[in-house]
Amino acid sequence: MPAKISIIGAGNVGATSAQRIAERGYADVVLVDIVEGLPQGKALDIQQSAPVINFNTAVTGTNGSKVVIITAGLPRKPGMTRDQLLAANAEIVTGVINNIVKYSPECIILMVSNPLDAMTYLAVKASRFPRKRVVGLSGVLDSARLSTFIAGELKVSPKDISAWVLGAHGKGMVVIPRLTTVRGKPLTGLLPEETINKLVERAVQGGAEIVGLLKSGSAFYAPSAGIARMAESIIRDKKEILPCAALLDGEYGIKDSVIGVPVKLGRGGIEQIVEFELSAGEKQRLYNSAEGIKLLIKQMGLG
Ligand code: NAD
Numbered sequence: 001m002p003a004k005i006s007i008i009g010a011g012n013v014g015a016t017s018a019q020r021i022a023e024r025g026y027a028d029v030v031l032v033d034i035v036e037g038l039p040q041g042k043a044l045d046i047q048q049s050a051p052v053i054n055f056n057t058a059v060t061g062t063n064g065s066k067v068v069i070i071t072a073g074l075p076r077k078p079g080m081t082r083d084q085l086l087a088a089n090a091e092i093v094t095g096v097i098n099n100i101v102k103y104s105p106e107c108i109i110l111m112v113s114n115p116l117d118a119m120t121y122l123a124v125k126a127s128r129f130p131r132k133r134v135v136g137l138s139g140v141l142d143s144a145r146l147s148t149f150i151a152g153e154l155k156v157s158p159k160d161i162s163a164w165v166l167g168a169h170g171k172g173m174v175v176i177p178r179l180t181t182v183r184g185k186p187l188t189g190l191l192p193e194e195t196i197n198k199l200v201e202r203a204v205q206g207g208a209e210i211v212g213l214l215k216s217g218s219a220f221y222a223p224s225a226g227i228a229r230m231a232e233s234i235i236r237d238k239k240e241i242l243p244c245a246a247l248l249d250g251e252y253g254i255k256d257s258v259i260g261v262p263v264k265l266g267r268g269g270i271e272q273i274v275e276f277e278l279s280a281g282e283k284q285r286l287y288n289s290a291e292g293i294k295l296l297i298k299q300m301g302l303g
Helices: 012-024 038-047 082-103 116-127 139-154 193-204 206-214 221-235 280-299
Strands: 004-008 028-032 067-070 108-111 134-136 165-167 173-175 240-249 255-266 269-273
Touching (some): 067 221, 082 108, 082 116, 116 134, 116 240, 116 255, 134 269, 139 165, 139 240, 139 255, 173 193, 173 280, 221 240, 221 255, 240 269
Parallel strands (some): 004 028, 004 067
Antiparallel strands (some): 134 240, 165 173, 165 255, 255 269
8 A cells, every 4th residue: 555645734835745745656645724625626636637747646635644744824924934923823733733643643743834843842742742753844945945055156066065954944043064065075165154154144034035025925846845855755764864853852952942953764753863063152053043942832831
């Protein structure tokens, strides 16, 4: 029987992720949304592309999924920060989690709704799943944005760039340029500090730049590509090491907060939290980022 992935929220991010996952044949996909007809209509539309694109996966509705992707919730509007979505999305995500626990108690949750780190924390607590079964999309997207800008600046293929964006998915993002390499060469030796800072700032503001251009809704092509990559590593047990949001329990000197760190993603979900060698200053930046998320956790009445 093919593996199944459920996606909660059939909006821009959810439906495009469904399309990518189905087309690549990773798993059958179940789209879920509260708007009547929306997930059914989009699933049918995606399914009808199968003869043209030539894929054999099914996009329908059922229960008992291996991976559940949560994109349910409001996206930001121009000028808004992700944190301003906290109250509205916490309510939506809590309701969604209760159903997941009921219908897919053994699944791995892939959180997408913003503010991402706080929602990932909420998902661990509300589901009572072990922390290895809850992971959030942050660094895969933020690193892709940074790689895009570096590739443009250096005129190299983005494929040759290995970027690591850690920390919170928002203003607490932590970019460590010496860990970002182009064919093994640290970025710090390839570009002046001032240029690196400009590229990093553009990556930190990457989501807001798109929100500002779109005027309504937020990014979904690159986010859904990130989601599909993470889902693939889990479903195909690829054990890729990717920057993802995870609940920390002492790693990097941080306890009881969620931020982006390198994790090994496989069949069991987060199979390892990889600890890079960091300087005291770099560790402090990660710590501060995690403390920022703790404030959001407190605002939700958790932690
Ligand atoms: P969207 O408005 O296009 O879609 C959200 C969908 O969720 C809507 O169709 C809505 O009807 C549905 N929904 C609301 N409550 C629901 C519920 N209880 N159950 C099921 N469905 C429900 O928004 P989008 O662009 O798809 O973004 C979705 C979320 O993902 C937002 O919170 C956005 O900020 C976030 N996001 C996160 C990242 C990331 O890197 N983590 C990237 C992009 C977007």
